[in-house]
Amino acid sequence: MELAFYLSSLVAVLATVGVITGTSPVHSVVYLIVSLIAVALVFFALGAPFAGALEIIIYAGAIMVLFVFVVMMLNLRGDEERAPQWRQPLYWVGPSLLALALLAVLVVLIASGEVDMTIDGELITARGIGLTLFGPWLMVVELSALLLLAALVTASHVGRRNDPGHTTPASRQAPDRGDTP
Amino acid sequence: MNGIPMEHGLMLAAILFALGLAGLMLRRSMLFILMSLEIMLNAAGLAFIVGSTAWNQPDGQAMFLLVITLAAAEASVGLALMIQLYQRFHSLKLDNVSRMRG
Numbered sequence: 001m002e003l004a005f006y007l008s009s010l011v012a013v014l015a016t017v018g019v020i021t022g023t024s025p026v027h028s029v030v031y032l033i034v035s036l037i038a039v040a041l042v043f044f045a046l047g048a049p050f051a052g053a054l055e056i057i058i059y060a061g062a063i064m065v066l067f068v069f070v071v072m073m074l075n076l077r078g079d080e081e082r083a084p085q086w087r088q089p090l091y092w093v094g095p096s097l098l099a100l101a102l103l104a105v106l107v108v109l110i111a112s113g114e115v116d117m118t119i120d121g122e123l124i125t126a127r128g129i130g131l132t133l134f135g136p137w138l139m140v141v142e143l144s145a146l147l148l149l150a151a152l153v154t155a156s157h158v159g160r161r162n163d164p165g166h167t168t169p170a171s172r173q174a175p176d177r178g179d180t181p
Numbered sequence: 182m183n184g185i186p187m188e189h190g191l192m193l194a195a196i197l198f199a200l201g202l203a204g205l206m207l208r209r210s211m212l213f214i215l216m217s218l219e220i221m222l223n224a225a226g227l228a229f230i231v232g233s234t235a236w237n238q239p240d241g242q243a244m245f246l247l248v249i250t251l252a253a254a255e256a257s258v259g260l261a262l263m264i265q266l267y268q269r270f271h272s273l274k275l276d277n278v279s280r281m282r283g
Binding site: 001002005006009012013016017019020025028029032035036039042043045046047048050051054055058059062063066067070071073074076092095096099103106107110111113115117118119120121122124128129131132133137140144147148150151152154155156158159 | 199210212
């Protein structure tokens, strides 16, 4: 259990580094899939098999397939965004310093050892999760259904094909290349 | 088999979250920003799972389900916005849209 946890953690961190340093969109998406599967293995090692299965099915299955599909549909290439991104340090110095201060607080809190608990890998079954969800958490389930419906309506409205009769001036300059949904 | 300390799980979640935040601030392409958001949401879900297994309570895993729901909604709306951005500007750089005022 411990070996699986630490090995999967290493794979997850390395794959995430590959995501944020990659230049090709397809390579980064594949790295992100590897990272999500590694996190799912961490869940299995911690003793949460239901969450691990959900992570693989929903995250690595549904969401990342959506990403891959959009990347293929837009026919993206590597982006040349390297050079001019650091030219205005006014925009990123302040947030970076504040985030570093928060990170220091977090590391000190975790490393001070007051969280003296051990994960012994006892299984939490899907039955307990279902009883929690449809017992005391029923209102939250209804609210998440509302959230999904709102996301469905928003995605189908925003992601629609541009009507050629009602184009805005910006999209009239850009010809339709046939790779739009 | 003496178990995993909870600090290690929390540390992994913190590392993944910090990497996602770094990617969010470093990259200017909308696809990479969306992927960094997914990484950060996933790290938050990992922290919930670590807490759930440390206390042997199923509430953290129910919360992880809700985090996954939120991530799915965010990814679908974000990808739809990204398709619109690519249709208008034929690029995914978010600096193109910074001309919008108000």
